[in-house]
Amino acid sequence: MAKAKKSIFFCQNCGHEENKWLGQCPMCKEWNTFVEEKVSVTKSTTAKTTRQAEVVSLSKVSTNDSSRIQTSIKELDRVLGGGLVPGSLVLVGGDPGIGKSTLLLQVCQKLAQGKSVLYISGEESLAQIKLRANRMGDFSENLLLLCETNLDTIRSIIETRRPEAVVIDSIQTMYNEEVSSAPGSVSQVRESTNVLMQLAKGLCITIFVVGHVTKDGTVAGPRVLEHMVDTVLYFEGDRHASYRILRGVKNRFGSTNEIGVFEMRQNGLVEVENPSEFMLSGRPEDASGSVVACSMEGTRPILIEIQALVCSSNFGMPRRTATGTDFNRVNILMAVLEKRVGLHLSNSDAYVNIAGGIKMNEPAIDLAIVMAIISSYKNRAIDEKTIVFGEVGLSGEVRAVSMPEQRVTEAKKLGFHTVIMPKVSMEAVKNIKDIEIMGVANINEAMNLLA
Numbered sequence: 001m002a003k004a005k006k007s008i009f010f011c012q013n014c015g016h017e018e019n020k021w022l023g024q025c026p027m028c029k030e031w032n033t034f035v036e037e038k039v040s041v042t043k044s045t046t047a048k049t050t051r052q053a054e055v056v057s058l059s060k061v062s063t064n065d066s067s068r069i070q071t072s073i074k075e076l077d078r079v080l081g082g083g084l085v086p087g088s089l090v091l092v093g094g095d096p097g098i099g100k101s102t103l104l105l106q107v108c109q110k111l112a113q114g115k116s117v118l119y120i121s122g123e124e125s126l127a128q129i130k131l132r133a134n135r136m137g138d139f140s141e142n143l144l145l146l147c148e149t150n151l152d153t154i155r156s157i158i159e160t161r162r163p164e165a166v167v168i169d170s171i172q173t174m175y176n177e178e179v180s181s182a183p184g185s186v187s188q189v190r191e192s193t194n195v196l197m198q199l200a201k202g203l204c205i206t207i208f209v210v211g212h213v214t215k216d217g218t219v220a221g222p223r224v225l226e227h228m229v230d231t232v233l234y235f236e237g238d239r240h241a242s243y244r245i246l247r248g249v250k251n252r253f254g255s256t257n258e259i260g261v262f263e264m265r266q267n268g269l270v271e272v273e274n275p276s277e278f279m280l281s282g283r284p285e286d287a288s289g290s291v292v293a294c295s296m297e298g299t300r301p302i303l304i305e306i307q308a309l310v311c312s313s314n315f316g317m318p319r320r321t322a323t324g325t326d327f328n329r330v331n332i333l334m335a336v337l338e339k340r341v342g343l344h345l346s347n348s349d350a351y352v353n354i355a356g357g358i359k360m361n362e363p364a365i366d367l368a369i370v371m372a373i374i375s376s377y378k379n380r381a382i383d384e385k386t387i388v389f390g391e392v393g394l395s396g397e398v399r400a401v402s403m404p405e406q407r408v409t410e411a412k413k414l415g416f417h418t419v420i421m422p423k424v425s426m427e428a429v430k431n432i433k434d435i436e437i438m439g440v441a442n443i444n445e446a447m448n449l450l451a
Contacts, residue, residue, distance in 0.1 A: 009034045010186040015224035037181040069164075069206065072110040075262060075271045076103075078300075079233060079246050081254015084165070087204040088253065089197050091171075091226065093211040094235030099244055099262070099269055100210050102132065103235065104167045106268050107208070109136060111165050112143035118163040122149040122173030136268045149183065151176045151192055158199055168196065170210035171225075193228050226250060238357045243278065244269065245358070258298035276303035276414055279356045285384060289376030292416070293368030294389045294407040295360045301403070301410040303387065305355040306365065308372035313349045324354030325369070326361050333370055333392060340396030341447055343377060364401040366392035367420070370443055371450075380450050385417040388446075390425075396443045400424045408432050420446065 009018045012035055014028040024031050068083035077083050080090075094100045101124075108117045121129060126145055133139055144163065148154055151174050158166060168174065174192040175183040182188065193209070200207045209229065226232050232250035237243055246260040261272040272278050280303055284290055289308040294301050306325075313319065322330040330352050337343040352369060354360055367390035375382050382388075389407055391399040401407075404425040411419055412435045421429070423439030440446045 007036050007038055008187075009036050012186060015186065015190060035186065037185055037187050069111070069115070071107050072113075073107065073271065074273070075260030076107065076246065078298075079248045079251075079254075079258050079260045080231065081251055081258075084206045085230070085253045086164075086206060087201050088230040089193075089200045089207050089209065089228070090231040090233065091209050091211050091229040092233045092235060093213050095213060098235045098237060099264055100235050101169055102264075102268055103246070103262070104169065104208055104210065105129070105132060106136060108143050108165070108167060109133075109139055112140040114142075115164040116142050116144070116161070117165045117167075118144045118146060118158065118161060119167045119169070120146045120148060120154055121169045122147070123170060135266065149173050149175055151195055155195060155199060158203070158205070162203060163205060165206045165208070166199075167208045168210065170212060171196075172212050189225055190228075193225055197228055236359075241357050243272065243275075243356070243358075255298055257296075258300070276301070276410060279304050279358060280414075283355075283384065286381045288379045288381045289372050290384075291368045291372040291375065291382055292384075292387045293365045294387055294411060295362045295365055296403055296407070299403075299406070301407050303410065303414060304358060304360060304365075306368045306372045307353045307355055308369070308376045309351040310345065310348050310373055310376040313347055318345075318347060319349045319351075321350075322352045324357065324359050325352065325365065329361075329366070330369060332394070333366060334373065336392060336394060336396055337370060337373065337443065341374075341443060343374065345373075345377070348377070363391040364389045364407075366390065367398055367422075367440075367443075367446060371420070371446060374447050374450060378450060382450065383418060385415070386420060387411040387416045387418070388420045390420075390422040390440070392443060398422045398424075398440050398442055398446065404428050405432065408435065408437065411435070420449065 009021050011025040011028065011033045013030045013033045014025060016025055016027040018034065021034050025033050068085055070083045071077055092100050092104065108119050111117050126147055129145055146157065171189055171192055172184040175188050176191045176195065179187050179191050196207050196209060230252045231248065234247050234249055236245045236247055242263050244262040244264060248256050248258055250256060261275040262269040263272050283305055291306050292303055293306050294303050320331060334345050334350060338345055350373065368388040370392055371382060371388050389401060391401055393399055400422050404421060405428050408419050408429045409432065418436045418438065420438050420440060423441045426439040429437055
């Protein structure tokens with residue numbers, strides 16, 4: 001066995017390898033993403049023996065949904081698609097201090113009540129973990145702690161202890177001795193994830209991996225890291241706000257549209273079972289430019305407050321700002337209002353905000369944004385018990401949206417009296433009683449409701 005060291009250039013975005021530095025990656029077309037790393041190349045003269053793979057007919061493969069492990073955290077189980085799948089590798093990313101370690105320690109607390117759980121930390125000491133655990137309550141003896149960054153040591157302990165769930169906090173601190181580069185580098189992250197994936201599949205245990213994020217909000221390291229794992233969860237939210245949103249962006253065992261809502265408290269994260277009521281708390285009364293919209297996140301309808309402020313511009317170029325939604329989409333909707341309705345907005349500043357700091361980009365909130373802008377421009381308040389949803393096209397038409405029945409039912413459950421929605425979707429909600437439903441075909445009809 002002989003080892004030779006050479007330099008390899010890795011793309012930090014997609015993990016593509018080159019023998020020399022390039023300004024642009026030929027795979028992902030990103031600029032200035034190549035970094036140089038020293039790698040060890042092992043040359044062996046011995047012949048390799050390969051194990052014969054077994055070919056199985058698809059009809060003979062059996063699946064069993066009952067094998068999922070419930071974490072007793074309903075919001076997390078919803079995002080995972082019904083619970084943990086044994087043998088899965090789950091990546092959890094998020095900004096520093098957002099609550100990733102807190103969430104996973106609470107998952108360990110729930111799982112350790114009947115299963116063996118191993119929490120491995122490469123960033124905190126045992127005393128620091130204990131201080132956080134003291135705020136959460138009592139923990140079972142089944143929860144084992146380990147402070148280690150050497151992946152060979154971690155592998156041997158996992159193979160010896162055989163826990164049913166493992167938490168790695170974080171993948172950027174782990175290092176493999178067979179890789180000569182520093183911890184957190186592209187090579188180390190990729191190889192460490194590969195070792196953990198083999199452990200998860202080979203021993204049929206669930207492994208959570210915490211990943212740091214870059215300033216762009218993506219998981220640090222090569223993009224291939226997200227391709228290797230089974231599930232990618234992002235923990236979002238403003239550090240200065242009390243709520244947190246757990247969003248699944250990749251899930252091989254469930255939907256990627258579900259979200260879980262949590263509230264950060266002194267004793268840890270608490271589930272928010274009714275996020276609509278949470279988002280609408282503190283709404284102003286009889287204020288122009290305030291409209292309640294309904295957005296779907298997976299199978300869950302969420303009511304949000306959209307605020308708009310339109311005022312005369314003191315400069316030659318009006319200012320436009322959008323917080324919580326797509327800025328370009330707001331500009332398009334304002335252009336539609338100018339062209340199709342004759343609303344003179346070219347000399348007005350416009351500010352659109354989704355209250356609570358939540359981010360929504362579903363087209364179904366288009367009509368609510370339009371109504372909020374019209375309400376602020378005309379200085380006429382919309383009834384606080386009215387909910388609005390619908391997609392707006394460039395011709396000013398109001399188009400159908402998905403799952404209108406669930407949206408109207410959620411509005412009725414929270415005490416709303418009136419629903420303004422697309423006329424083409426009226427057939428789907430005709431059986432819902434005790435709530436007034438008004439269908440509009442275009443934004444002119446919607447504007448007339450404010451007269």
